[in-house]
Amino acid sequence: MKKIIMTGGGSAGHVTPNLALVPKLKELGYEIEYIGTQDGIERKIIGEEGIKYHSISSGKLRRYFDIKNFTDPFKVLKGILQSILIMKKVKPNIVFSKGGFVAVPVVIAAHINKIPVIAHESDMTPGLANRLSAPYCTKVCVTFPESVKNIKDNKGVLTGTPIREELLNGSRILGRKICGFEDKKPVLLIIGGSLGSKFINDTVRLVIEKLLQNYNVVHICGKGNIDESLKNSKGYKQFEYISEELPHIMNTADIVISRAGANVIFELLALRKPNILIPLSKKSSRGDQILNAASFEKSGYSVVIQEEELNKKILLEKLEGLYKSKDKFVSNMTSSSIKNGVSNIIKLIEEYAL
Known part of the structure; x- marks a missing residue:
């Protein structure tokens, strides 16, 4: 052996x-x-x-x-x-x-x-x-x-990059059930990396009422980042971290907002999920996520918002534009040779x- x-x-x-x-x-x-x-x-x-x-x-x-x-x-x-x-x-x-x-x-x-x-x-x-x-x-x-x-x-x-087989075999129906989503609104998944992102969390929660008018929102916000005041909001499901449920949650998502770590963006590519990437800035990283995001934007897989540019207005505008043209992004990802x-x-x- x-x-x-x-x-x-x-x-x-x-x-x-x-x-x-x-x-x-x-x-x-x-x-x-x-x-x-x-x-x-x-x-x-x-x-x-x-x-x-x-x-x-x-x-x-x-x-x-x-x-x-x-x-x-x-x-x-x-x-x-x-x-x-x-x-x-x-x-x-x-x-x-x-x-x-x-x-x-x-x-x-x-x-x-x-x-x-x-x-x-x-x-x-x-x-x-x-x-x-x-x-x-x-x-x-x-x-x-x-x-x-x-x-x-x-x-x-x-x-x-190696992608776990189980991630590709999640159940969209089970994902909605786990989150308790009962209507047919599209699902917006927000991922801040394995430790979460306070910056993204705070920006999303500033516009959560507007987001919930059009989407069911799944928010993986990181350890200690649950907002207790929003726990009973209809159509908004928060997790600190998920493991076994992740394949189902990823598959149920229609649109994703994420950091630009290489593992997660290639998972989004494999699953053909239209996405907005918000890479870590050079102030808090070596700039690798900025390069990752730029490559995906150039290939037509992602919309990118630099962390320094992120605010309520830009987030809502970019999200609306992405959803309207989501079929184009799915087509680009489907055609990828990666x-x-x-x-x-x-x-x-x-x-x-x-």
């Missing part, structure tokens, strides 16, 4: 794409184990899948000055040593990395042990963790055609597994 170690963490976006690969890997007979941090979100997500989990030390990778920048390299070094010991015990045939700060010591340890590494980068440009990891990787999978040139040494491979990346990534894993 072949063995694979998977890694990635720090946010749900660095974990859930791994899960899209798990069913196919199991079908092919792989024994799967996972390396993550003790307290990261990856531990909870992977634990729910019944996959054997190993905890290591890992320092956070920062682009700004912080006193911890002087101590965290020692945590990374400890994580490398821990990963080396895990790999000597597990003896994996290959490692798959989805990025995030926990992946760096794992990838370096695999390289030291001469174990092939396939990494995946969701965004247009590589994140810091994947930039540090790339020299130790065998191949780096990318999601956007424009991204291949950003990977050095001919390691870049255009695969698309497909679910699961099969392409699995082929690479099979090709390079020792």
